[in-house]
Amino acid sequence: MKDSNFLKEHNAKSLWHPMAHPGDSLANPPAIITSAQGVKITDVDGHEVVDAVGGLWNVNLGFSCQPVKDAIAAQLDVLPYYSTFRGTTNDQVIQLAEELRKFFAPDGLTRAFFTSGGSDSVETALRLARQYHKIRGEAGRTKFLSLKKGYHGTHMGGASVNGNANFRTQYEPLLPGCHHIPAPYAYRNPFNETDPARLAQFCLQALEDEIAFQGAGTIAAFIMEPVLGAGGVIPPHSSFMPGVREICTKHGILLIADEVITAFGRTGSWTGSRHWGVQPDMMCTAKAITNGYFPFGAVMIADRMTEVFEKDTTGKAAIGHGYTYSGHPVGAAAALACLEETLRLNVPENAAARGTQIHEGLLALQQKYELIGDVRGGHGLMSAVELVSDRTTKAAADKASTGRLQEAAYKAGAMVRVSGPNIILSPPLVLSEAEAATILSALDAGLAAAG
Ligand code: PLP
Structure with missing residues (x-):
């Protein structure tokens, strides 16, 4: 392996990073990760930490899942690639579709369309939504509604339904006909409502109002994450997603659940939709479907549409849509092994228990540090703390303090993710109690350094 200085210099010279300023890599070199075991990652300087980011919300089973590695290696020997475009298929993808059909049966989803990742899954769902209405003779239903603060990947369709200006402004004009309603974000919202149940009702009313304003017959679908992830881990009140389902059904609008993060156990339930007792018309999945071992995704589709x-x-x-890697046999083999392990380990159970441990730990840290304005989570292993420079005005903490926090937490044993004023935790779902405690103590050290 090349030495640390060589890698840092050439990282800055030779590649651009997603979600980073290309001129920033030399002054602020990223951690160069060179190996990983269990839930721990090791950098080029030999420093080992618990990965509280879980890769990128995707390595639910940790980095040492031997059955997945074996399945990939075996499949590479037998059939490294074959397409599923009209006329051919492969044995692995058929078996996977059948296993997913069983897994997603409680969500009412019975067909799979395979993709290479989350953005592809979102794009697929948006396109299938329009096509569904055209087949039914409602060609005027072309618009999409979504939540402010929602994140739906970076393709043009996904960026258009994204609800965060950072992912939109420099790429406009985006797709016309995409409109956003306020997120059920109790810490900051246009209704000044802090009670989650009442806030959910305000947001549902905003959805009704937007539908009336646009005209129900112009809207193809509403897309939402069951728990907003990249937007800062915002779990809605339990009445919100069922309310959205009811409104969508009433107006003939499809409900797309973007479960790229939440499917396969992260919320402490098998899917985020099931967590709230909702059956969507389509579900976007990716990330944990292969746990980061292979780029892969699937859109699951309900009977109402498949008929x-x-x-x-x-x-x-x-279907005039698909990807060279839709149904890749190696990805399918990886996904089959991941699903088997996910079920065998009953990961939602551990996600719920460790999620509670982390949530309670974060609430305790909020008592200790003024810097923590808001603590969000409590639904499995996805949590965030929002940092403020002043609790009364809720002014966001500056970049320097979040940077100090991240650096000190890393030194103290955990990789945490900084997203604006939010510190996001999304560790592997196989995290142990001791590893969760390490994350909390590293965060404690980070907060002490940031203040
Ligand atoms: N949708 C959601 C909810 C996501 O969180 C993400 C990625 O974080 C995506 C879509 C995009 O997935 P990908 O980065 O695999 O394209």
């Missing part, structure tokens, strides 16, 4: 597509005799239902 319309499969019974079409006009030809309109022919």
Whole structure:
């Protein structure tokens, strides 16, 4: 392996990082991770920490899942690639679709369309939503509604339904006909409402109002994350997603659950939709479907839609969409092994227990540090603390203090993610009690350094 200085210099010279300023890499070199075991990662200087980011919300089973590695290696020997475009398929993807059909049956989802990742899954769902309405003779339903603070990847469609200006402004004009309603974010919202149940009702009313304003017959779908993730881990009140479902059904609007983060156990339930007792019309998945061992995703589709597509005799239902790597056999083999391990280990149970431990730990840290304005989580292993320079005005903490926090936490044993004023925790779901405690004590050290 090349030495640390060589790697840092060439990282800055030779590559651009997602979600980073290209001119910033030399002054602020990223951690160069060179190996990982269990839930721990080691950098080029030999420093080992608990990965409280879980790769990027995706390495739910940790980095040493032997059955997944074996499945990938075995599949590479037998069939490293074959396409699923019309006319061919492969044995692995068929088996995977069947296992996913069983897994997602309680969500009412019975067909899979495979992709190479989360952004692809979102793009697929948006396109299938429009096509569904066209097949049914409602070609005017082309618009999409979504939540402010929502994150739906970076393709043009996904960016258009994203609800965060950082991912939009420099790329406008985006897709026309995408409109956003306020998120059920109790710490800051236009209604000045701190009670989550009442806030949910305000947001649902905003959805009704927007539908009336746009005209229900112009709207194809509403897309939402069951728990907003990248926007700062914002779990809604339990009435919110069921309320959205009811409104969508009433107006003939499809509900797309973007579960790129939440599917496969992260919320402490098998899916985020199930967590809230909702059956969406489509569900976007990626990330933990292969735990980061292979780029892969799937959109799961409900009977209500599959019947319309499969019974079409006009030809309109022919799918003019797909990716070279849709149903990649190595990805499918990896996903089959991940699903088996996810079920065998009953990961939601541990996610719920460790999630509670971390949430309680964060609330205790909030008592200790004025810097913590808000603590969010309590639904499995996705948590955030929002840092403020003043609790009364809720002015966001500056970049220097979040930077100090991240650096000190890293030195003290945990990689945490900084996103604006939020510190986000999304560790592997196989985290032990002791490893969760390490994350909390490292964060404690980080907060002490940041203040
Ligand atoms: N949707 C959600 C909810 C996500 O959190 C992400 C990524 O974090 C995406 C979509 C995009 O996924 P990908 O980065 O795999 O394209």
